[in-house]
Amino acid sequence: MNVTEKSAEGLSREFHVVIPQTHLSTRLDAKLEEVKGQVHLKGFRPGKAPLSFLKKMYGKGMMSELIQEEMAAAQEKAFGDAKIRPAMPPHPHFEDGIIEKVIEGDADLEYDIHVEVLPDFEPIAIDGLSFQKKVTEVPDDEVDEELKKIAEQNTQYAARDEGAAAENGDQLEIDFVGKIDGEPFDGGAGEYVPIVLGSQSFIPGFEEQLLGVTAGEEKTITVTFPEEYGAPHLAGKEATFDITVHAVKAPKEATVDDQLAQSLGMEDLDQLKARVREQVEGRFETQSRLHLKRDILDLLDEQHEFDLPPGMVEAEFNQIWSQVENVERDEEDKEKSEDDLKADYRKIAERRVRLGLVLAEIGKEANVTVPDQDLQRQIQMQAMQAGVPVQQVIEFLQQNPAALAQIRAPLFEDKVIDHIIEKAEISETTVSREELMKDPGEDEPAPAAD
Incomplete structure (x- = not known):
């Protein structure tokens, strides 16, 4: 050879x-x-x-x-x-x-x-870097608003007076038998099924035809299944439903009290409030970290200048541009020519590639790794989101190393960011809730080659 x-x-x-x-x-x-x-x-x-x-x-x-x-x-x-x-x-x-x-x-x-080939460069020393972390206290009205939402999501219903007609927002208890061409079809029947009028939980036209019914009433309605309905044997077909109304219930006023807390498994309202406050604090902490991460990435981008592999930049740009072409442009982008837009997004591609290489080098020097349990947890999450068995996803990833690298890359980069935060000097600065919740406009680094 x-x-x-x-x-x-x-x-x-x-x-x-x-x-x-x-x-x-x-x-x-x-x-x-x-x-x-x-x-x-x-x-x-x-x-x-x-x-x-x-x-x-x-x-x-x-x-x-x-x-x-x-x-x-x-x-x-x-x-x-x-x-x-x-x-x-x-x-x-x-x-x-x-x-x-x-x-x-x-x-x-x-x-x-x-x-x-990958460029040779020396990443900046991260010891002694200083950043400000945006924080804010959780206001009481934020907790109260969350409690109100919980109460509304757990609405209780009480029977209307005898003979009262059903209104939008009421809950009915019904039996129904669905038929196509006069014959019942599989999955088209139910007994004492709760349905909230206006919730759009049934096929279009179903709930609307039950407005005004009373308890004890029997009624036949006609609906048409959507063309894209999940069951192919029903999609686009007209059907009738024979309905018996057992109860018409009106929603009770949403109240935040011990009874609500106990219905959710809490001892009392104080415990529910504490749990909600923890959840809001968690959201605030996540947002605070996003701002801190963006500041770190901005600094790393500013402090590094080296040649980028053209193929990596082109691949990243093509991925970004394919996404841009499939979404409606915002007002600012609409005013730009396609050439100007491509120039803007190519700069973003270059930034992502540069940051991916810098984070990879910092992680390599610090021996940063992604624990197997973190990778497995992410794979399980993606399997759930895709609605497919975990084993099927694992088998796919075993045959497609590049796909596995795409899953591992953001986990690795977050570990490197954690490492930088540990080594840096972080001071807190209090900001308003509105400022904290602003989108930091973070653009994820492109995965670097192993």
Whole structure:
């Protein structure tokens, strides 16, 4: 194997690789000898089939595997000898038809490798960095507002007077039997089912036709299932529902008291208030950390200047731009030309790549790692959000290392931010709730190459 460096310009490297055909043939013969005793061919005793016959039967497939192995070894040698770290997967370049000739045993395996490398730079020392952390006290009215929302979400209902007509917001208890073309369908029946009029928890048109019903009334309504309904056998079809109304209940006024707290498993209202205050404090702390993280990222961006791998920037820009094209532009973006917008978002891509590389280098120097339990927790969360079994996600990630890296990257970066916060001098500055809750406009760093 002969590997030579052809060019080195900026962060671009190109290598020329030559793997002699004789070396490949020798390896192929050795591999065939290994499997000779395991192959059972009609007309030959085990292990007695001629090598030439085995080569004819299995040579091309085995040679393809050997080519992949030799290319991986050549790549490792090229990068190791040159002491470089690839920024992205390298690109091999072959002459037309060369692979077929190599497989046939008629040519050396000769090709070029083009790769972009990670820049060499020294990250700033993080010991002694100083930042201000925005904080604010949880106001009592914030807790009261949260308690009011909880009370409204746990509305209690009381039966209306006999003969009273159902109004929007009332809760009914009903039996129903759904039919299509006069025949009941699976899943279309229920008994003593609670339904709040106006909640839009049933298909369109269902709740609206129950306004004005009274307890004890029987009624048949007609609705049409949406075209995008989850059950294909019902989507877009007209159905009737035979309904019996058992009760019409009006909502009670939402009250924040011990009874509400006890209905939620608390001892009394004081315990519920304490729990709510903790939750609000947690939200405030999360927002406070977002502001602190943004300040840290801004400083790291300002303090580092080095060449960026063009391929990484382009990949990050393409990802950002694909998102931009799929959402409605805000008023500021609408006033800009597409070229101006692309220039703005390319700067964001450059910032993300730069920060990803800086955080990766700081994390490497500090031996920052992502615990397995953190990674597993994130995988489980993504599986729940996608509505698929965890094992299915794990199997997908085992087959797609890049997808696993995308999950690991933000966890790693948060660990590096934690490390910086531990080493830095952090002072607190009190701000208003409104200022704390402003969007810090954080843009996540792009994942750096391992």
